[in-house]
Amino acid sequence: MTDTVPRPTLEAVAARAGVSRATVSRVVNGSDGVREPLAERVRRAVDELGYVPNQAARSLVTKRHDAIAVIVAEPETRVFADPFFARQLRGISKELTAHDNQLVLLLTEDRDDHARVGRYLAGGHVDGALVFSLHIDDPLPQLIQRAGLPTVYGGRPDWNGGQGGVAYVDSDNRGGARDAVRHLLGLGRERVAHITGALDQTAAVDRLDGFRDVMGGADPLLVAEGDFTPGGGERAMRLLLERCPSLDAVFAANDLMAAGALRVLREHGRRVPDDVAVVGFDDMLPIAEQTDPPLTTVRQDIEEMGRLMARRLLNDGAEPDGLILPTMLVRRASA
Amino acid sequence: MTDTVPRPTLEAVAARAGVSRATVSRVVNGSDGVREPLAERVRRAVDELGYVPNQAARSLVTKRHDAIAVIVAEPETRVFADPFFARQLRGISKELTAHDNQLVLLLTEDRDDHARVGRYLAGGHVDGALVFSLHIDDPLPQLIQRAGLPTVYGGRPDWNGGQGGVAYVDSDNRGGARDAVRHLLGLGRERVAHITGALDQTAAVDRLDGFRDVMGGADPLLVAEGDFTPGGGERAMRLLLERCPSLDAVFAANDLMAAGALRVLREHGRRVPDDVAVVGFDDMLPIAEQTDPPLTTVRQDIEEMGRLMARRLLNDGAEPDGLILPTMLVRRASA
Structure with missing residues (x-):
């Protein structure tokens, strides 16, 4: 997407409505603290200028969704066929529920649908994202980054995230x-x-x-x-x-x-x-x-991996770096 | 995406409809404050000019998200343990994807979480809801109704929905x-x-x-x-x-x-x-x-049930009444 015209700013809206930036911010964030005639003036200025709040920033700041998106970068059929995913979702679900956050699982048919997932994430519906089973060259991480959402990956991504790094949980x-x-x-x-x-x-x-x-x-x-x-x-x-x-x-x-x-x-x-x-x-x-x-x-x-992904997202705001969990050999009859 | 042609503005819509910009804004926002003949005039002007609110702002403003919530009124563990649900989700997913709608699966640990699901539904994140495996006395239908979302149930609900009726798909x-x-x-x-x-x-x-x-x-x-x-x-x-x-x-x-x-x-x-x-x-x-x-x-x-639930929601805006699919006895060795 290319912006050819500079976007109107919060400041411009405030100036047009004749109110403070804080007031505009409150109205845009949907808080109740602004009297109706004032709020209406702000909404009119928003419309007239075509101001678009940065929705990602909005949900981040206000955390008003209490909802976390989970994306398994696999076709929906595999999500249900491979018990690995159910196990990881188990851990995520327990942790999110303990913090009264809604688990929002975004299912897809195939990679073509990831652009749509990106749109949903950018639409200001969730406070953060948990992503697992990424494949190399999947456009998803870029779409998520553009949405500006705190994100924790399950499994080491194939890029280091640059200077900012990338938050993930993986096994050894x-x-x-x-x-x-x-x-x-x-x-x-x-x-x-x-x-x-x-x-x-x-x-x-x-x-x-x-x-x-x-x-x-x-x-x-x-x-x-x-x-x-x-x-x-x-x-x-x-x-x-x-x-x-x-x-x-x-x-x-x-x-x-x-x-x-x-x-x-x-x-x-x-x-x-x-x-x-x-x-x-x-x-x-x-x-x-x-x-x-x-x-x-x-x-x-696997369940603990899911739990820790959710915990990192909720508690740390996804400080970037990897967390590696130990593995253990279990001996049965086949070897 | 680059806009090559100037988009019709809110102002243009207001001029065409002969109303104030605030009125156009209210109609586009779906607020109730505008009398019907006036609202109809605005909608006609919107149609005639092909006015589209800024794509990014659209979901905030018009509450069109191109996303449908699916709620299985069972603990998350059962959703993954019982292949019935995967099958029904399969049909739903195919149909929603064909219409470029995002499937938003809201998972829960138990019925205590249904109030949180209700809050998410009321929060303006989806255009409709598909609900299955309801249990009698579940508060979910009431919460969904309060959220004002078009809804199709999978399986006959235990109430008739009053005069309005209730939209569902079931087997015989x-x-x-x-x-x-x-x-x-x-x-x-x-x-x-x-x-x-x-x-x-x-x-x-x-x-x-x-x-x-x-x-x-x-x-x-x-x-x-x-x-x-x-x-x-x-x-x-x-x-x-x-x-x-x-x-x-x-x-x-x-x-x-x-x-x-x-x-x-x-x-x-x-x-x-x-x-x-x-x-x-x-x-x-x-x-x-x-x-x-x-x-x-x-x-x-089961898959067809899911597909028809999604289709009814997307096409009919969930016209209230039940659709009953036939069943068939399949003879194998056990009887």
Whole structure:
């Protein structure tokens, strides 16, 4: 959007209405403290000049919405299919409710809808935004920044936010991945494969980096890209078995893909963990306990991540920097 | 976005309508203070000149947000645990996106939060509301009415909305329940039990009424109240087996409860359908196909219900009356 003409200012409105800037501000903010004839004069000046309050600033200053937008940068179908999101929303919802703030979940069909989400955010309907599952090159962060809303991201964004930095909460994805691979090597496995998440997401990139930290110059054929869905895990596992029939371990970047990999291994007559040991990521219950065999995995506290995102936004006004939560290896039968 | 042609101003509208700028402003703001013939003249001038209030100011001024609130009157945890809601949201989301309207899902922890939802709705953030899974005595409808928003309900509300009526979309719950019970009687079953849904919801009441329509003066011990969850179905099934060990058929008011009932019947060594025939409601896939044995059930088109709710709200401005969708018995192995 290009402003070709300078926007009328609050000062101009005050001058035209013959009132103080504070009075204009009160009227525009919808506070009750201004007598009606005066308020009407201000409204008329607003109309005549075409003054547009900076709505983002308005909601920030007055906090009169007591509402926080949550945006999951995924199609609505995935939000409901992947229990990860429900878990994170759980934490967010608890924290917002404890502070009597309304959780406003903005659902979309796909990335084309993000411009509309940006408009809603800029429209002065919420006091801040919580954003998760960002993909690299998503226009959303720019739209949010333009809306001027305090924002906390779930998961490390792929940019550093410049001098201002960027507020986010994440798990130690790289450290957790290292623990997973070290555990497999500790069991005496030699050909450890990795099913990555969607590599346009930093969580997937960081877990791949952790895998490489430990495996060093592993055969690139031992890495197959998945997409964090069970179907993606199945496809990647098939590819890996074709390429490297002798693999003896798999680290999948989340439990849903690990569950898909287990199904494919069973189809191919591979015993888990005897022939192939499998480790997941998330410790998503009940899935991780109900796979056959139950899944060794890297636990991250997803609900706590959501809770802390909300808490940072409400308490700190989203001071920019990252908060990294520890992960923990949970041993079950699959490795 | 760059404006290449000067936009018609408020002043131009005032001149054309022969009224003061303040009057135009009030009409555009939707305030009540302008007599109808005058307001109509202003609206005509607005139309003729193609006057559009500054895009950014428009949502503040005219209360058009291109956003629709969706409220599921259930705790956030149930919204994500019961696939029924995801299905209904699916239909709503598709329809709203097709009309470039933002889906604003207002999540809550429990009924105590409904007052906060009411405040958000009254705060001028959305153009209308879609509400489903209402429970009897929920204060929500009153709060929504007070907010003055066009509203379409999913499921028949328990009040008729007075003279104005109330706009809703529902399935033929009573007729579907009759079909289910007649099917069981047609198989020669004699002691047909019913697991109801939460009886503070009209869908549960209507299905119970359908059961009674066919069974007439059935033993009241053959009816046990569930709550639409798998756990509720298990508890009700245990109670029914204690009370009436000789029952030979069960109609559960949704598939999730039917799945719970199947587990309890298996625990008790009852063969389905040989000893006990089971019918559910919803045809919730993949659940209804994956139970053991696969479930005979009453299909309702949940996604279509959601789509029609959104369509009615957007197109008709929520003309008050009910729209009832047909149901269909789907035969699988359980009955």
